[in-house]
Amino acid sequence: MSSSATERTSTTGSSTSLGSNPRVVACGALAGHIRDIAARRGWQLDVHPLPARLHNRPGQIPAAVSEAGPATIVAYADCGTYGQLDELIKDTGARRLPGLHCYDLLAGTDTISDVFHVEPGTYLLTDYLVRTFDRTVVASLGLDRYPELWPDYFGHYTRVAWLAQQPTPGLEAEARRIAALFGLPLTRIDTGLSRLEAALAELLVVEESE
Amino acid sequence: MTRDDLLSELYDKTLVGNGPDVLTLTRQGLSDGLGPEALLYEALIPALEEVGARFERGDFFVPEMLIAGKAMAGALDILRPLLAETGAETIGKVVMGTVKGDVHDIGKNLVNIMFEGAGFEVIDLGVQVSPEKFVNAVIEHKPDILGFSAFLTTTMPMFKANMNALTKAGLRDEVIVMVGGAPVTQEYADVVGADGYAADASAAVVKAKELLRRRRALTKV
Ligand code: B12
Numbered sequence: 001m002s003s004s005a006t007e008r009t010s011t012t013g014s015s016t017s018l019g020s021n022p023r024v025v026a027c028g029a030l031a032g033h034i035r036d037i038a039a040r041r042g043w044q045l046d047v048h049p050l051p052a053r054l055h056n057r058p059g060q061i062p063a064a065v066s067e068a069g070p071a072t073i074v075a076y077a078d079c080g081t082y083g084q085l086d087e088l089i090k091d092t093g094a095r096r097l098p099g100l101h102c103y104d105l106l107a108g109t110d111t112i113s114d115v116f117h118v119e120p121g122t123y124l125l126t127d128y129l130v131r132t133f134d135r136t137v138v139a140s141l142g143l144d145r146y147p148e149l150w151p152d153y154f155g156h157y158t159r160v161a162w163l164a165q166q167p168t169p170g171l172e173a174e175a176r177r178i179a180a181l182f183g184l185p186l187t188r189i190d191t192g193l194s195r196l197e198a199a200l201a202e203l204l205v206v207e208e209s210e
Numbered sequence: 211m212t213r214d215d216l217l218s219e220l221y222d223k224t225l226v227g228n229g230p231d232v233l234t235l236t237r238q239g240l241s242d243g244l245g246p247e248a249l250l251y252e253a254l255i256p257a258l259e260e261v262g263a264r265f266e267r268g269d270f271f272v273p274e275m276l277i278a279g280k281a282m283a284g285a286l287d288i289l290r291p292l293l294a295e296t297g298a299e300t301i302g303k304v305v306m307g308t309v310k311g312d313v314h315d316i317g318k319n320l321v322n323i324m325f326e327g328a329g330f331e332v333i334d335l336g337v338q339v340s341p342e343k344f345v346n347a348v349i350e351h352k353p354d355i356l357g358f359s360a361f362l363t364t365t366m367p368m369f370k371a372n373m374n375a376l377t378k379a380g381l382r383d384e385v386i387v388m389v390g391g392a393p394v395t396q397e398y399a400d401v402v403g404a405d406g407y408a409a410d411a412s413a414a415v416v417k418a419k420e421l422l423r424r425r426r427a428l429t430k431v
Binding site for chain 1: 272276280392
């Protein structure tokens, strides 16, 4: 096991059943959820978020994770690194979340494959993407500077599907606004956070037992 | 404007994806008596190669690639009929598509533009192309090269499905198969039994020419 979790100083308050405060290097799109889950479960996690915009440049994710220092949990799925992230952490004792991407992680692989089976031209949103769409999608793909590229990016889509973790009327309205930008129907699929929570719990149990 | 000034201006405007200026300069070059080949090989293609290199280095991102690609595609629309008129035979025919279940097409479109620029005739089947559609296109167009593009881990296995469909139709040996896309590697191309792989559009052209040369040398014997 990585020695980092025991070497570093805790920043997260009183003790819980976890022996140390595991250091979690997390994609910015998951960090908020992880903190919420940790607070609810009484886990003391030391969460270090990395910019979610790395999604669009997955080649840079392994270096960013490495530069973020030692980690007990790498809160990323494979995220388009095509095994490079696994390669990076394989000798460090750190573990990553399962799945190809956060959509898998939040909704489950079966749901995602159903979604694409039913409608291959589906564009997926999560709560995080709904909340940050203008920054993480529009600006990140350069659509703020070149709005004329919208059809080049999204011309082949046939629906927008919102994988909803903690839906609120505000998020619902925002998801509708985004679907309207696409000029496409919106499907809402409630995923909750249970899969992310279970995946984290599993990694923490392994960590504790070592 | 001298010949060199015009070519260097055309290069610069393509590099930054200024579509209107690229069209104007292309027309001006032609009316100044520059041949379509000069415009293509001395400005447009080198510019797009530089765009690819900057993308690799991380200096450019997808939108910059897109606008440059579109600017060059606009110029190609003007040059295509003229190149055909010069009687220059196409060096080969390519059928290209993004595999079933996948709607990523930016990479594929750039490969198409570079293939066209290099003198290939390109038939683009678009996105979400099923194995049957690929097979039918091979029957209809008799291409030298068939290209599959995929960007998702979950759609890469369609390469194998496409290969199986070609084999079943008795067409596997009729065509050179090339594969590519962000998740694809040479190893994966080998596993699915493709003839060639390339990591970017410029490399795709080099590889295609090499494969074609090899095949033509073999069939001559
Ligand atoms: C732009 C992009 C999009 C755009 C696509 C727009 C379009 N019209 O294509 C949008 C935003 C719409 C999009 C959507 C999705 N995307 Co996307 N996308 C990307 C991104 C950021 C860049 C891909 C790209 O276009 N690069 C630019 C091109 C020019 O570069 P390139 O890939 O290197 O292409 C070259 C080579 O591959 C080669 N090449 C390409 N094709 C071929 C073919 C042949 C024959 C040859 C020889 C060579 C060759 O030449 C090209 C030119 O040089 C990648 C991440 C990344 N950086 O790779 C994610 C990525 C591919 N997407 C991903 C995902 C998950 C999705 C979505 C499911 C997300 C969602 N929210 O719904 C959907 C897909 C839905 C679907 N049904 O397909 C994941 C895939 C993960 C995985 N393991 O499968 C990635 C890796 C992001 C990540 N970090 O997880 N995406």
